[in-house]
Amino acid sequence: MTRAKKTAKAAARPRTKPAEVRREELLDAAERLFREQGVAATSVDEIVVAAGVAKGTFYLHFEAKEKLLSALQQRFVASFHAALEAAMNRRRAADWQGRLHAWLAAAVDFYLDRTELHDIVFHEFRAEEGPRAKHENPIAEQLAELLGAGTRAGAWSVAVPHFSAIALFSALHGALDDALASSPSARKAVNRKQLTRALDAFFQRAVGLG
Amino acid sequence: MTRAKKTAKAAARPRTKPAEVRREELLDAAERLFREQGVAATSVDEIVVAAGVAKGTFYLHFEAKEKLLSALQQRFVASFHAALEAAMNRRRAADWQGRLHAWLAAAVDFYLDRTELHDIVFHEFRAEEGPRAKHENPIAEQLAELLGAGTRAGAWSVAVPHFSAIALFSALHGALDDALASSPSARKAVNRKQLTRALDAFFQRAVGLG
């Protein structure tokens, strides 16, 4: 009840910003820190300092640290999804193989360019809504749709698109992780061409074109 | 709590045990707790209580909580590995398809019967020797060997066994996770038969037999 004291500090600050902007700034700051040090190792304190706001402001925009993580996850998935969609749409609608390849290539790129965030957002996140909440992986669903449509169009044959999509998405993920783990520090040195080619072959076989 | 009341309580306790035994007991206690509540939610305190030893004893056997987790991981992987090996060896050496199927079926069983531990040991574990330590996944390597040998024997054709093994292992893992996430609470109700069949088909295609 007695918190009246204050210390005059920074002079000119644009005190108030649209909620969306502030929220995004917080998200950006957190993303960077999470990338650099991991989620658990990053405190709310660090986030607010990085975002240039007071502690309380954080809780004005996120109920808890965990909710920020969820938001980050959604943001990441949404942009991943959009990138893949865009890549696919650069091919003709009827070019099924082209679309599949485009999807794959874009996924490899996106993943390799955002490794840490990907991990953070998908692995380091547990808790909330009990164990094993269906993440409702929209990326895999996107692939499933492609697989289903291609099958219906006679471009290839996939019996259970959802299943194959999940399996392929996981395979992709695993292969990339492995490649990353193998190239010690020169993370960027991973041979994308080669990797993409191998995955392409794997996908081809999976859709029955091997 | 007073120094004097020491003799009265629990007279006959085998105060000191061989290091290996104690270590194993700690591992067991931790495994159970991790399974029940997750790693982060389990404190060293709870572990020692469950193992019936004093706090300090923990640090006699493990440098840190993290090391216990590594040990648990190794223990898990080793038994997983052994189970798969055994399953494969129940087939004739020349029965490549049989061995592949046996490996897969055993993996599905092992995984579904030990879900939480698997997660804990593979997902919830980060840190230690920087990000992305090569997990040196022995399970995938085991599969890689099978794939390689089968290829050399002309049973199927897999160009880069290590790559395919990682991809298939990941696909397996992802498919199981997805299945588990979809069957709300009836976790055990996952249709193993059906799942195994789908995975079998996926594996077949992957090795070029689709």
Next chain:
Amino acid sequence: MTRAKKTAKAAARPRTKPAEVRREELLDAAERLFREQGVAATSVDEIVVAAGVAKGTFYLHFEAKEKLLSALQQRFVASFHAALEAAMNRRRAADWQGRLHAWLAAAVDFYLDRTELHDIVFHEFRAEEGPRAKHENPIAEQLAELLGAGTRAGAWSVAVPHFSAIALFSALHGALDDALASSPSARKAVNRKQLTRALDAFFQRAVGLG
């Protein structure tokens, strides 16, 4: 949340009200919340939401949360005082015993009907102007006047009215608290008749009529 969406919502609201009205609304909202959850557990935020005003408006009417509590106290005491005055005045001026009894009976009723508020306003309030500010208890003073007047009129004998009033007021308060604490949940089940009779006897003796 965006600046633009301001006109759409709740069209006709009487944005500005006379200070007194707003103040009273804030007091009402706070009273309800304090009753339901206690003072400490009620935040200014909750109060303004309940009163339907903005945070800043609170501080337009009260210097601090503490001041609101004081105001609530005064309001409570004033209405308590008025209720007792009214009850007494329903008896003839010369009917001293009747007036004393009326005072007592009204006090019991008022107290039992407003237990939580009473507590909040009298117990849960500390701080402000150092410890032990003279509460300037007007209720006790009202009783003191009655005791003094009755003594001067020869209806009974009380040597030091202020002292006896304080003591009797406290006794009343204590007895009611005890009765309330004893009747677990059926707070309203307290036997008012019986309690009033016992207090009556106690008061009689205290004024020398036992």
Next chain:
Amino acid sequence: MTRAKKTAKAAARPRTKPAEVRREELLDAAERLFREQGVAATSVDEIVVAAGVAKGTFYLHFEAKEKLLSALQQRFVASFHAALEAAMNRRRAADWQGRLHAWLAAAVDFYLDRTELHDIVFHEFRAEEGPRAKHENPIAEQLAELLGAGTRAGAWSVAVPHFSAIALFSALHGALDDALASSPSARKAVNRKQLTRALDAFFQRAVGLG
């Protein structure tokens, strides 16, 4: 998981003490601080500093700050009770009036010598076990027993000892509070003799000897 750093500090400290001693030290430190600044204004941090232990040690002995307060309450009540018992027992068993007077005089003394603690322990304490937990006031019960025994012995007449005891205890409490509040800062200047005499008279009438 990474809290290994340490700063060498104070050299010779008697690190470990019997739990009871530590607990008592914590209680003492808290009592002093509570007296000086009030319960709410005293942080656990301050308490541990005053007690010369680390933060964690506090929680080794008390589940929460609130529990410390309960413990303090019990300690206070117990010593209050004992002081009154001792005072009474300095009179002959048959000297009922003497015992009643002794109880009263001792209560006045104890109270006036420990005002702040008394307040803290009885007022500033709320919460826990729902509102209005029966404090099971042992002091009042002690008085009730005396009143009952005296009545049975024919020394005076009190119809419902428990009721009268509560009322008298409250009257005592209220009168002392009022006296304290009236003597602005010279708290110790309260005229004990006079106060005790007035209370004595009040008690006399209450037991039917007025």
Next chain:
DNA sequence: AATGAATGAGTCTTCATTCAT
């Protein structure tokens, strides 16, 4: 080998109050 009292840095979260609009 074993003990367990002690440590203390670190974490998240709350909330009364201010002030630019």
Next chain:
DNA sequence: CATGAATGAAGACTCATTCAT
């Protein structure tokens, strides 16, 4: 009169690890 985004000090509590016995 009114708003509500922003503040930031303060608080309670946790827990991996150490070390004297």
